[in-house]
Amino acid sequence: MSERLLSTFPDERGRFGPYGGRYVPETLIRALDELAEAYEEACRDEGFRRELDGYLREFVGRPSRLYHARRLSEHFGGAQIYLKREDMNHTGAHKINNTVGQALLTVRMGKRRVIAETGAGQHGVATATACALFGLECVIYMGAEDVRRQKLNVFNMQNLGAKVVPVHSGSRTLRDAINEALRDWMASVETTHYILGSVVGPHPFPRIVRDFQSVIGRETRQQSLERFGRLPDVIVACVGGGSNAAGMFYPFIDDEGVRLIGVEAGGTGPEPGQHAATLCFGRPGILHGTFSYVMQDEDGQTLPVHSASAGLDYPGVGPEHALWKETGRVEYTQVTDQQALEAFRTCARLEGILPALESAHALAYAFKLAPQLRPDQILVVCLSGRGDKDTAEVARLLGMHVP
């Protein structure tokens, strides 16, 4: 790796060092080229930026707060813990930052139909919401197994005017929903935009999603400078596909003094099928159109993954995270289902905040780290979403039943 600043990736071919690229059928190449071009134009257009900022402020409710978690800080007796409250956004998670941006881009490209994949339903709800806002037709692909587990979100997407299509192929979960959305797009590229929900997939998606999510890190940076007169010492975020982490880390990526830590889903153990910690336990390979870390067998077949948190339950990860791992700029670690659950309860009881189980992974690691830091150090955790959606799963993990 040369001395090139990490913030200058990807290159024009969509490469983050060796990672990224476009591994998709020829049919999709033109749409990806057009999307890249439309996005470049939008980036250069001050009007687009202003319009997006307007929606983020008025509709999403940004900027989100950088909240001083005093009781948590006292409890762990080390660093000052601050929570970046993405859970306070409209629809309850960071996902809306990306869907509003991409929906606006869809309108700009003159397309009237949107497709998207969803696992637990957070990105599906955020996409359906943005489509309702801009009057776009919306079709959400969702694994049949996830449709069964997430009835409430399915109902909400339908209320927002989206059509939810259950996917019965393969493992009937998120990765099959992405396959099916890509298949739809193969046949509908002329009229349809695919709003991918994370920093994964073929170029230019990893870059577009990172850029739209970077509002998280930009705000955190500004809030830190205003409040502390300096940047935070450590920032922690959870990583599934990696969109909230990419958005949080990217604006700090050239600031060597800020320690960045990505926390993956350690599930129930380190064996294949027990976790979804792709960067910790996987290796480089191809999945869903990009070259990055993946959970695969020796033949290149995707392995099953597990996490109590549906939003982290994915066998791949964004290619930019692969670069950040390889250069050592970001540390990647993992916590188990049980540790995330404990963090969920601690945050709820000490701060009055129910975090999403995804975000609870970041909290769990922050809670381990905080006591090792000094009280004058600042530790920021990206609280990517709220935990109402996880009630049933939390009850299951606690061996309880919610009526």
Place this chain on the structure above:
Amino acid sequence: MTANPIDKVFAEARAAGQCVFMPFIVAGDPSLAATGRLLIELSRRGASLIEIGFPYSDPIADGPTIQAAYTRTLASGIKVADVLATVADAGAQCRCPLVAMVSYSIVYRRGPARFAAEAADAGFSGLIVPDLPADEAAELFEHCNRVGLKLIQLVTPTTPDRRIRQILARCSGFVYYVSVTGITGERQKLADTVTERVQRLRQVTDLPICVGFGVSRPDQVRELAGIADGVIVGSAIVRRVAERADRPLEELVAEVGAYVEEMARAAREGSSGVRRSCSGAKREP
């Protein structure tokens, strides 16, 4: 290095004014034994080349029929090494060249150089890697050249003209023209644009042009035989195999063989009288 059998097939077909028929089967579906038998039977029944799909867990270019076959086959525990061994075993008795349809995920995991070498050793004459667009294919193209394998590239209805030359620069054996904007699977009607697009391709390449995706009936094959050097049928065959998975192997092989024979005949009939125009293009030696 001896001449690649794919070149030989198309040279002979062009000399005879014939369009060739290329069936697609999924390796290991419903069993490796069936695949071995089908390779021999289909070549006997008039297939000029056979395309063999390597089962993959996340095939984004494939419709429900082929996808389901991949899922079944992987569930039965079939590995890449099993597919290569089966092809190597059947190769001696299968008279036509074999082309592997394989996801880049599989190729990359084994290593592009090693995969190309092992495929050539097993008796494959060419590779189609549907999720490796020409822009990313430089390395694999080199490795294929080194071991005498063709690397076949896809051109689709959405491919801009300016991109076609770039694709052709990394394409050998034949050009796979995808007749529809979409995934594999049987369709009622062929796209209106096929003839025009194939003719435009002829103006920029001497490579044989084969048309696939969406083709399932003899009348469609006959129609395409008037314009293409080859016609590829996948899902319609994979469906017939799936429907007969529980029947005795003899029956499965005979009935799928009969269907392929009918399609191969349609390709021959469609080509007679209609000459594929190679406008200004030089014929293969």
